[in-house]
Amino acid sequence: MHADISTHDRFWRRSHYLNRMTMRELVAAYFQHPAIIAYLALAVIFIALAIAVPATTGQVIASIVIASLVYPFAWYVIHRYILHGSWMWKNPQTAKVWKRTHYDHHQDPNHLEVLFGALVTTLPTVAVATALAGYAIGGIGGMATAFATGLLTTCAYEFVHCIQHLGFKPKNRWLAELKRRHMEHHFHDETGNYGIMSFLPDKLFGTMYDRVERPKRSPHVFNLGYTAAEAERWPWVAELSGGVVSDSYTPRQPAASPVPIVPAE
Numbered sequence: 001m002h003a004d005i006s007t008h009d010r011f012w013r014r015s016h017y018l019n020r021m022t023m024r025e026l027v028a029a030y031f032q033h034p035a036i037i038a039y040l041a042l043a044v045i046f047i048a049l050a051i052a053v054p055a056t057t058g059q060v061i062a063s064i065v066i067a068s069l070v071y072p073f074a075w076y077v078i079h080r081y082i083l084h085g086s087w088m089w090k091n092p093q094t095a096k097v098w099k100r101t102h103y104d105h106h107q108d109p110n111h112l113e114v115l116f117g118a119l120v121t122t123l124p125t126v127a128v129a130t131a132l133a134g135y136a137i138g139g140i141g142g143m144a145t146a147f148a149t150g151l152l153t154t155c156a157y158e159f160v161h162c163i164q165h166l167g168f169k170p171k172n173r174w175l176a177e178l179k180r181r182h183m184e185h186h187f188h189d190e191t192g193n194y195g196i197m198s199f200l201p202d203k204l205f206g207t208m209y210d211r212v213e214r215p216k217r218s219p220h221v222f223n224l225g226y227t228a229a230e231a232e233r234w235p236w237v238a239e240l241s242g243g244v245v246s247d248s249y250t251p252r253q254p255a256a257s258p259v260p261i262v263p264a265e
Helices: 002-013 023-033 033-054 057-083 086-089 094-105 119-165 173-187 202-203 228-232 236-238
Strands: none
Touching: 002 023, 002 173, 023 033, 033 119, 057 094, 057 119, 086 094, 086 228, 094 236, 228 236
């Protein structure tokens, strides 16, 4: 047991850069990440709870459907209004959370260690978005079913998000389209294309775009508006970043082309 833990710790002390990884390397890293292990373990626990305290078949189906439908809209609201909101860096308590959960990812989009959400913020969010509706539908069994659905959906979102940052274009047309729009969010204009696996909310709320529709690149695509001027007024994120505020793409190692154009082999 000690040898396994030591190997796992050594593995995650290394930095992983998705634009330099193969799909096989990604799969290995993905299933060894503590967040993914936690999501899967909790999903198994809540599936067992759903079996032990069963809801009706109709309630189970309704809980799964509602959780699946709510998830992309909850992600959209969080991504657009919280993670891309300026209010988080203006408070010393929320500044640290914002830096960890999104600023670092936009500063270095290919760095795997800062791509996954922090458990302390992700788990309560998934629970609120899914478990409450499940409980209203089918009590304890519905709650367990909906929360397990949310956890497994989170795993799927995180894996697709990783694929979007690999250094090649997916062969699958759907994945390739998802990647194209997500790359535009990261490297062209951050004020749109907020989805990961679904861009339906973007389409409904008018934030889905193609790059040709916005000829000029956003000046804040990498710093999300946290400029040197903002850092003077609200210094906490800058202090946590070693006093450095960057208006450009600043990877932690030399990166390949930020918009992958190499076809998958």
